[in-house]
Amino acid sequence: FPRNRLKFVDHLGEGKFGRVYKAEALSICKSGKWETVAVKMWKDTATDGEKEDFYHELMIVKKITHHPNVVSFLGTSKAQGSDSVLMIMEYVPAGDLLKFLRNKRTYYNQIELVNKTSDERVEPAQSNGSINGGLSGENSFTTSRQTEFSTFQPDLTPKDLLCFSHQIAKGLNHIASLKIVHRDVAARNVLVGENNICKISDFGLARDIEGSDEYERTTKGPLPIRWMSIESLRDNVHSTKSDVWSYGVCLWEIATFGASPYPGKSAKMAMESILSGENLSCPSHCKHEFYAIMESCWTTDPINRPNFEDLVHKLEEMLEAEGEYMMLDCFDEGIYCVIDETPSDERA
CATH class of the missing domain: 1.10.510.10 (Transferase(Phosphotransferase) domain 1)
Structure with a gap:
């Protein structure tokens, strides 16, 4: 894929010897438009062995046919001078699943906090000698708890x-x-x-x-x-x-x-x-x-x-x-x- 049809937009991350960038590629999927892609390359400090590993990964992704649950290989640009070979892949916007899951923990932390708060609220009602008082306290607790639950909804089920x-x-x-x-x-x-x-x-x-x-x-x-x-x-x-x-x-x-x-x-x-x-x-x-x-x-x-x-x-x-x-x-x-x-x- 011609390098002059690539525009680098943002640095997405890097590993020991490689970097990944968000980029725009002109008609790489034959749309006639600029399309968002991810571009992987080796660092300037990469050793010959690390460059060989990069080529090996490139050969693997080239072999993988399209599937909706595998990141798609879109193309490659040959090395120019000291510049890296470019591996052009489908851009996947939400990042990796590990960080995605960890970021979704907040809701369930709130659930735990509400449960602990609820336990504290129940104690006064239970200590009330009046049966009617106990029932009244329980009902008001349930209503209060439902109100708190309604203030946030789970992102994942x-x-x-x-x-x-x-x-x-x-x-x-x-x-x-x-x-x-x-x-x-x-x-x-x-x-x-x-x-x-x-x-x-x-x-x-x-x-x-x-x-x-x-x-x-x-x-x-x-x-x-x-x-x-x-x-x-x-x-x-x-x-x-x-x-x-x-x-x-x-x-x-x-x-x-x-x-x-x-x-x-x-x-x-x-x-x-x-x-x-x-x-x-x-x-x-x-x-x-x-x-x-x-x-x-x-x-x-x-x-x-x-x-x-x-x-x-x-x-x-x-x-x-x-x-x-x-x-x-x-x-x-x-x-x-x-x-x-x-x-x-x-x-x-």
Whole structure:
């Protein structure tokens, strides 16, 4: 894609060796208009090895055909002199799912505050010796509580969280059908678009397993310990079924509004927990039916884990049943501590 048809608008973020910008591209989707895109490039300080990783990611995203739940590759611009190759991707406006979920915690904190305040109000009514006085106090408390609830509304419902889970499974099923293993499935690598559509992104660690069922890691580099399967940590083996394990951890992140897995544990302790078969516990507000899906993803033997097609069908059934699988009014943020970012020493 010609560079002279790109206008850079804003800096969106950066990693160890790459930067991402919001830009306008003239007719990159054949509309004849300037279209908003995201452009990824390497930094001036990138090493030859990091540039090679960038080219590898570019080859992966080129292979991925269009799917509504995967960020679309739109084009590339060749390197000019010392300038980076440009990877031009679909722009997804609401950012990553991890931050999106954490920003939605406010409502449920208000619920908890109202509940605590309500308990304090009930005490005087209960201490009143008159039965009629007690009933009157209870009714006035209910009215007051309803008034407070009416002042704020939840941005996300249990059905929304189930929809996120379903969409992510559909995107990963598409990637798996192309014989690609992602190796970094996590809420931070899912982007949220218009109408809360989730899209799989960040293929920096992805590998093409065409002609094989798995990828054996032979080089050292950062990998996300808390999301990794037993066989990936123990044997350096990665497959679609290890992506399924990571997806189970992503479901736990969704259920806890972006809590960090294995909270309070160091990377070494988290690894020991995973290798010893100690799974993440069921969130107190999460019903067994939803947690059972997570548990199925964490089956020790990869062969016995569901595939993404199975997971898509299961989540469709749950959506059609219209049950509430998370009691969000009982969400207690204090239990699910948040680590702002995954430190570099927690990736091995």
